[in-house]
Amino acid sequence: MSKPKVLISDKMDPNAARIFEERGCEVDVKPGMTPDELKGVIGDYHGLAIRSSTKVTPDILDAATNLKVIGRAGIGVDNVDVPYASGKGVVVMNTPFGNSITTAEHAIAMMMALARQIPDANTRTKAGEWPKKDFMGVEVTAKTLGLIGAGNIGSIVASRAQGLRMKVIAYDPFLTEDRAIELGIEKVDLDTLLSRADFVTLHTPLTDETRNILSRERLENAKPGIRIVNCARGGLIDEVALKDCLESGQVAGAALDVFAEEPATDNPLFDAPNFICTPHLGASTTEAQVNVALQVAEQMADYLVNGGVTNALNMPSLSAEEAPKLRPYMALAEKLGSLVGQLAHGSLTKISIEREGAAAELNGKPITGAVLAGFMRRYSDTVNMVNAPYLAKERGLDVSEIRHDREGAFNTLIRVTVETSSGPRSVAGTLFGTQSPRLVEIFGIGIEAELDGDMLYVVNDDKPGFIGRIGTMLGGHGINIGTFNLGRRDAGGEAVLLLSLDEHPGAEIMTEAEKLEGVKTVKALRF
Numbered sequence: 464m465s466k467p468k469v470l471i472s473d474k475m476d477p478n479a480a481r482i483f484e485e486r487g488c489e490v491d492v493k494p495g496m497t498p499d500e501l502k503g504v505i506g507d508y509h510g511l512a513i514r515s516s517t518k519v520t521p522d523i524l525d526a527a528t529n530l531k532v533i534g535r536a537g538i539g540v541d542n543v544d545v546p547y548a549s550g551k552g553v554v555v556m557n558t559p560f561g562n563s564i565t566t567a568e569h570a571i572a573m574m575m576a577l578a579r580q581i582p583d584a585n586t587r588t589k590a591g592e593w594p595k596k597d598f599m600g601v602e603v604t605a606k607t608l609g610l611i612g613a614g615n616i617g618s619i620v621a622s623r624a625q626g627l628r629m630k631v632i633a634y635d636p637f638l639t640e641d642r643a644i645e646l647g648i649e650k651v652d653l654d655t656l657l658s659r660a661d662f663v664t665l666h667t668p669l670t671d672e673t674r675n676i677l678s679r680e681r682l683e684n685a686k687p688g689i690r691i692v693n694c695a696r697g698g699l700i701d702e703v704a705l706k707d708c709l710e711s712g713q714v715a716g717a718a719l720d721v722f723a724e725e726p727a728t729d730n731p732l733f734d735a736p737n738f739i740c741t742p743h744l745g746a747s748t749t750e751a752q753v754n755v756a757l758q759v760a761e762q763m764a765d766y767l768v769n770g771g772v773t774n775a776l777n778m779p780s781l782s783a784e785e786a787p788k789l790r791p792y793m794a795l796a797e798k799l800g801s802l803v804g805q806l807a808h809g810s811l812t813k814i815s816i817e818r819e820g821a822a823a824e825l826n827g828k829p830i831t832g833a834v835l836a837g838f839m840r841r842y843s844d845t846v847n848m849v850n851a852p853y854l855a856k857e858r859g860l861d862v863s864e865i866r867h868d869r870e871g872a873f874n875t876l877i878r879v880t881v882e883t884s885s886g887p888r889s890v891a892g893t894l895f896g897t898q899s900p901r902l903v904e905i906f907g908i909g910i911e912a913e914l915d916g917d918m919l920y921v922v923n924d925d926k927p928g929f930i931g932r933i934g935t936m937l938g939g940h941g942i943n944i945g946t947f948n949l950g951r952r953d954a955g956g957e958a959v960l961l962l963s964l965d966e967h968p969g970a971e972i973m974t975e976a977e978k979l980e981g982v983k984t985v986k987a988l989r990f
């Protein structure tokens with residue numbers, strides 16, 4: 464099998480390329496490409512490793528016909544159109560912890576630089592002014608630090624600030640009281656935070672809720688003389704209002720590492736008093752860049768080579784140890800999903816995936832993803848485990864996952880049921896010898912069949928002579944039968960035949976099959 468190919472399209476620590484090669488990938492390092500250049504080459508790659516410069520737009524994703532995974536060496540993925548990537552079946556991963564300490568340290572450095580006006584003092588001292596009288600700082604000891612967002616970075620900032628003897632309060636709707644107690648911080652609402660904090664640091668992603676979270680109104684009503692640090696994302700603060708508040712003195716100082724528009728080369732805040740900034744350097748330390756480069760390469764190679772999934776934003780995690788155990792179940796799940804998708808008629812609004820026995824002990828999300836991928840193939844050729852849940856949601860399919868501790872006739876079983884206009888229809892399968900997927904039940908009839916290649920599904924009256932008739936008809940057309948699988952509800956009632964064929968039966972054969980005496984339903988299947 465040829466090696467997966469990875470493109471590193473941003474400046475990244477060389478350890479990333481080394482890890483990709485060591486883990487069996489071919490790698491090209493081409494930072495600084497224009498969007499058009501990237502569009503021209505992206506079709507050759509299975510993996511794309513980026514930092515924040517590469518913008519992964521729908522245009523790029525449309526050209527990325529072989530892409531399986533995008534890895535962000537860092538946290539924020541606002542430069543990737545994640546829903547579009549999901550729709551295309553591309554896994555998007557980030558490295559959520561590799562640069563947290565570094566970014567938290569940058570926020571603390573910015574806070575100290577603001578408190579003592581170090582950048583201005585430095586510039587003017589070097590200019591020969593010796594401006595000792597012009598600078599009067601403030602202590603941070605015993606001051607209140609308000610965190611907006613107390614996740615990975617916010618909580619590290621909290622512990623560093625506590626080391627500086629600050630009182631830390633936080634606004635984070637997702638922070639539990641227990642976690643706040645563990646961090647030694649007080650959980651407050653946003654207005655309380657802004658009315659009490661001497662310093663505010665922001666540590667949230669940019670979302671519809673957090674955009675302009677420091678709005679004009681909030682800035683104007685905050686504690687007079689507040690100082691603000693943003694090392695999270697531009698867009699969290701109304702920059703025009705911040706400039707006005709710095710000019711009026713309502714805000715005593717602001718330090719930004721991030722801007723609404725980046726690169727920020729001509730921002731009105733540059734002229735505001737007591738304003739300092741850095742060019743999105745939050746994650747720029749040797750240690751953090753080595754961490755995120757190693758981590759992103761390990762995660763991406765793991766996915767491309769072994770199927771392991773870590774830190775994906777659009778797919779459940781699957782460890783490299785779990786992947787080989789789950790692989791045969793995912794193959795079974797996909798075949799069962801495909802079977803019901805091919806056999807069920809009309810618009811289907813409900814699907815349930817049940818796991819019994821050993822299957823119930825496994826990570827259910829990848830199994831559900833695989834069932835849906837097989838099932839959704841009736842709607843789309845490009846569906847896979849990543850985009851199937853999104854496509855299912857888009858189509859209003861109600862998906863339920865059920866696990867049973869009980870063990871039935873099989874020590875491991877997956878059952879897929881769809882709700883049709885004539886009631887529920889189920890198929891079920893197991894693994895033979897831990898690896899080989901087998902269908903064991905179809906619409907209430909026990910059968911044993913391997914679902915593979917071209918197959919013919921026939922429902923017929925269980926009467927003598929039928930098997931001979933269908934065999935003769937297929938033979939007459941030169942079609943060889945590979946396996947012959949038979950099941951019946953009860954003797955003389957309804958029987959099901961699943962034949963594996965060496966080639967796809969054409970329309971003429973299907974018409975003839977439909978006319979055979981005793982046939983109720985006939986359908987060509989492909990797996």
Ligand SMILES: NC(=O)c1ccc[n+]([C@@H]2O[C@H](COP(=O)([O-])OP(=O)(O)OC[C@H]3O[C@@H](n4cnc5c(N)ncnc54)[C@H](O)[C@@H]3O)[C@@H](O)[C@H]2O)c1
Pocket residue numbers: 538539540559562563566611612613614615616617634635636637638666667668669670672673694695696720721743744745746747
């Ligand atoms: N400047 C840089 O170079 C740099 C480096 C690393 C990370 N970042 C950015 O820092 C931010 C925080 O990173 P993190 O690792 O701490 O993320 P995280 O996911 O661990 O924490 C984010 C926190 O924000 C909280 N939050 C979400 N919505 C909120 C809301 N409406 N109000 C208040 N809190 C809310 C969440 O509950 C969570 O606790 C991210 O945007 C990331 O992209 C910037």
Ligand SMILES: O=C(O)CC[C@@H](O)C(=O)O
Pocket residue numbers: 514515536537538539540562743745746747
């Ligand atoms: O890669 C960078 O330099 C920035 C990283 C940072 O914005 C992040 O979200 O991780």
